[in-house]
Amino acid sequence: MHRNELGFWIAVAVVLAGLTVPWFLWGSATVVAGLPVWLWWHVGWMGLASVVFWVFAQRAWGIGIESTGDDGSSDGRVGGPGRTRETHSGGDSS
Amino acid sequence: MNAVTLQLTIIVGYLLIALAIGLVAYRLTERTAEDFYLASRTLGTVVLLFTTFATLLSAFTFFAGPNIAYAQGPEWILVMGLMDGIIFAILWYVIGYKQWLLGQQYGYVTLGEMLGDRFGSRWLRGLVAGISLVWLFPYVMLQQVGAGTALEALTDGAVSYELGAGLITIFMILYVVAAGMRGVAWTDTLQGAFMLVTTWVALLWVLATVGGPSAATATLASSPDTAGFLSLGSSYYTPQWMLSTAVTIGFGVAMFPQVNQRFFAAGSKAVLKRSLALWPILCVLLFVPSFMLGAWAAGLEVAIPEGANVLPLILDAYTPTWFAALIIAGAMAAMMSSSDSMLLSGSSYFTRDLYRPFIDRGLSDSREGLLARGGVAIFATAAFVASLFQPATLFELGNAAFSGFAQLALPVLLALYWRKITRAGITTGILASQGFYMASLFVAAVPGSYAGWSAGLVGMGLGLLVTVVVSLVTSPAADEQRAIYFDGLGAD
Numbered sequence: 251m252h253r254n255e256l257g258f259w260i261a262v263a264v265v266l267a268g269l270t271v272p273w274f275l276w277g278s279a280t281v282v283a284g285l286p287v288w289l290w291w292h293v294g295w296m297g298l299a300s301v302v303f304w305v306f307a308q309r310a311w312g313i314g315i316e317s318t319g320d321d322g323s324s325d326g327r328v329g330g331p332g333r334t335r336e337t338h339s340g341g342d343s344s
Numbered sequence: 345m346n347a348v349t350l351q352l353t354i355i356v357g358y359l360l361i362a363l364a365i366g367l368v369a370y371r372l373t374e375r376t377a378e379d380f381y382l383a384s385r386t387l388g389t390v391v392l393l394f395t396t397f398a399t400l401l402s403a404f405t406f407f408a409g410p411n412i413a414y415a416q417g418p419e420w421i422l423v424m425g426l427m428d429g430i431i432f433a434i435l436w437y438v439i440g441y442k443q444w445l446l447g448q449q450y451g452y453v454t455l456g457e458m459l460g461d462r463f464g465s466r467w468l469r470g471l472v473a474g475i476s477l478v479w480l481f482p483y484v485m486l487q488q489v490g491a492g493t494a495l496e497a498l499t500d501g502a503v504s505y506e507l508g509a510g511l512i513t514i515f516m517i518l519y520v521v522a523a524g525m526r527g528v529a530w531t532d533t534l535q536g537a538f539m540l541v542t543t544w545v546a547l548l549w550v551l552a553t554v555g556g557p558s559a560a561t562a563t564l565a566s567s568p569d570t571a572g573f574l575s576l577g578s579s580y581y582t583p584q585w586m587l588s589t590a591v592t593i594g595f596g597v598a599m600f601p602q603v604n605q606r607f608f609a610a611g612s613k614a615v616l617k618r619s620l621a622l623w624p625i626l627c628v629l630l631f632v633p634s635f636m637l638g639a640w641a642a643g644l645e646v647a648i649p650e651g652a653n654v655l656p657l658i659l660d661a662y663t664p665t666w667f668a669a670l671i672i673a674g675a676m677a678a679m680m681s682s683s684d685s686m687l688l689s690g691s692s693y694f695t696r697d698l699y700r701p702f703i704d705r706g707l708s709d710s711r712e713g714l715l716a717r718g719g720v721a722i723f724a725t726a727a728f729v730a731s732l733f734q735p736a737t738l739f740e741l742g743n744a745a746f747s748g749f750a751q752l753a754l755p756v757l758l759a760l761y762w763r764k765i766t767r768a769g770i771t772t773g774i775l776a777s778q779g780f781y782m783a784s785l786f787v788a789a790v791p792g793s794y795a796g797w798s799a800g801l802v803g804m805g806l807g808l809l810v811t812v813v814v815s816l817v818t819s820p821a822a823d824e825q826r827a828i829y830f831d832g833l834g835a836d
Contacts, residue, residue, distance in 0.1 A: 263434050270426040271586060272576070279575035281565070284557025288576040289632070292422050296429050296628040300621055303433065307617035314761075315442050316834030 256314050259306065266299050348499045351669035355495070358673045359515045362531045362680070366519025369527035377712040380524035381453050381692045386611045387529055389618040395529040396606050396619070397626055398536035398681035400428060400597060405630065406539075406675040407490065407653045410638025414654040417573035418639035419581040421631050423590050429627035431594030433620060435753075439598055440607035441616060442760050445834050447608040454689075455604050455752075456697035459759060463767040464823030466701040471771065472752065473697030475778055476601050479749055480690050481727060482742035487683045488513060488731040491676055497656065498672045506732060512676065513728040516684045520724075521717045525609065528684045535677035540630055542674040546655075547633035550662045554644060563643035570642045584796030592800035596750035601689035602682070683724075691719030737786075744785055747800030751777040754808040758815075760829055765811065768818040773811025777803045 272291040280287040378384055387395065405424075412420045443458065452458040456476075460469025488509045495508030503511075519527050554560050564570045572578055597603050610616045634655075641648070641658040648657055655675075659668040695716045700707045707715070730738055741748070755773040758765050783790040784799035792799045820826060 267426065267430045267434065270430050271422045273583070276577050276583075277575050279565075281558075281561055281574060284559075284561050285636075286418070286561075286574045286576070289418065289421065292425055293628055293632065296425055296624040299430055299433070299624040303624065304621035306437075307621055311613070311617055312441075312834055314438075315445065317830060317832060 252313075255310060259310055259313060262302060262306075266295075266302060270295055270299075347665045348502045350666055351498055351672070352503065354666065354669045355498075355673050355676060358676070359511075362534065362677075363515060363519050365531050365534060366523040366527035369523035369530050373522075373524055373526060375713055376709050377692075377696070377716060378451070378453060379526075380713050380716055381605065381688065382609045383524070383526040383529060385447065385609055387606075387609045387615065388611055389615045389622075391529050391533050392606070392610050392615055393619045393622055393626065394536035395532035395681075395685070396603065397630075398532040398539065398678065399602050399606065399685045400432070401539070401630065401678055401682070405634060406655060406678050407494070409631075409635050410641070410655045411653060413635040413638035414642050414648065416580045417570075417578060418635055419576065419578070419586070420638075421635045423581075423586050424631045424635070425624075425628060426586075427590035427594035428597070429624040429631075431590060432597050433623045435595065435598040436607070436616075436620060436623070439604075439753075439757060439760065442829070442833075443604070443607040444610055444616065446829065449833070450828075453605070453608065454693055454696050455599070455601070455756070456693065459756070459770070460697070460701075462759060462825055462828050463770060464821060464825060465767050465771075468767065468771055469697050469701060471774065473693040475752065475774070476599075476693055476749070477690060479741065479745040480601055480686055480693075481723070481730075482738040483745040484683055484686050484690070484723070484727040485731045485734075485738055486742040487679045487686075488728055489734065491679045492731065494653070494656070494672055494675055494679075497653070498669065509728060509731055512680060512683075513724050516680055516687060517721050517724050520684050520687050520720050525688060528681075528688055529609075531684070532681045535681040538677050539674050540626075542671050543630060543633045543637075546659060546663065546667070546671055547637055549667065550637060550640070550658065553662045554640075560640040560643065564640065567643055573639060573642065582796055585798075588796075588798035588801045592750040592798060592804065593746040595753035595804065596746035596748070596800075599749040599752040599756065600686075600745075601693055602685035605689045605692065606685075687720045687724050690723050691716045694719050694723075740785055744781075744800075747798065747803070748778070748781060750800055751781050751803050751807055754804055755811045758808070758811055762815075763826060763830065764815055766815045766818045766820045767824055768821075769811045769813075769815025772814045773807045776810040777807025780806050 270292065272288050272295075275288040275291065278286070278288060282290055373379055374384065376384075409420060409424065443452075443455075446452055446458055450458075450461065452461070454473065456469040456472035459472055460466055491512045492505040492509030495503050495511075496505045519531065523530075551557055551560060554563075561574070564573050577583070610619070637658060638654050641654050644658065644661075646658050646661045648654055656668060656672060659671050695707075695712055699715065700712065752774060755770045755777075758773075759770055780790070781799060781803040784792050784803070790799070794802050
């Protein structure tokens, strides 16, 4: 469940970045209301990105970063048990 | 009042307002290093949003951006939108939010400090700070060159280049030393809002004069030189070039000290959430008017001499003198709001990650605050002196700074998300990609482009590869804290 959700948001991020430039309009010189149509796409896409970021912030904020109680299974796959927190030193101690 | 006096009055008035804000912030400043560097991690949405915005966008947005659009067409808007509006926003969450949580938990103030703690290595900490300063210093110098040149051009030489750049430097030192991050963030907010408003007024003014966007675009289409501007892509704007530029600058921005340090400064999670959602809109609101003005200028009958900046000339032609001066003040604002933050961050990298670990480990907090203020003055003065001589090597480094910083991004990302990374892995990864990228700039045998993809992007891939491979074949050092970026994060 958690994994699927993470995958979903990664896919959203890739699509958002991937279509910020409307590659499918490559070479198009159509002008609408004084601006090239590919620029209108871009303006609209940035507006959409804002909405998507807002929804992400409301629904899924913290995913992939915050450790919650139930995703110990996915976090425990590397590193193994017995990890202990040491004192904070900023590397001063070495 | 003649034109030069009027322009100078506006610019000096503007500088005084910025200084006044700095002094108000000074009254709230505590004498600790954390307050000086990060305003004690208390920034709210509007201030965080605008300080990041104004810091990100330098004199480059105002001058070089419109120049590119003027010479090559408005596709530059798409490149900037992708790099700043989307890629940087995603990194703001992926790198920035994690850094913010770690900063809250462990009190980190700089990137080097955060990495040094995880990998148990003050050498890594010093390496990250040292590399950052190598790229940062020439970039600050370029901003001063930009300001000095703009003032000299605006006043027809009445204010010399040296005087202009010197004036700006002194103002910046005054308010950064007095007020630290809080003062910088507040003046950034003013500067960011000012940039946005003046750019839109400029756009509407010019469009009203030439008969609206359709008329302006029609003049572009009717000239054989610029007819190609309206179709997406050209021999300059190839997909490889657009993607290379957007990716390297987008990642580079996130590693720029003054931007990276802002990742630590948000007051709360809610502030970060709101900032992220508003970010793409803010970017597009500035990029479209600013770069379209540059592109439209190519179709209008404004003579632009070789090497001159487009924006001031088009404003000179279409708007009154006082307004053109306001826009130059806006450009100064853009330049200063980036430079002041760079001075502050550069100074914090130096005192915290180089001076304290290597020269005086017992440095007290209040002494560090004092040292940081001295660092700001020295850094600014040195960059100013360099801007008088303008050595070619520094120019090249400054222009390449974004790609230089981008070389740090992937090893840092791996450190934040991949548990198997080792100290040897990240150190060699950083050294290899920096070495490769430096070589592509200064060693003729190393090319700058690979089948259309830039050396900056190839270097990022190299850094990623080396970090992963070396991490897999080495085992972690005894004093690495491998779980520190993972366990109990954000679980409050």
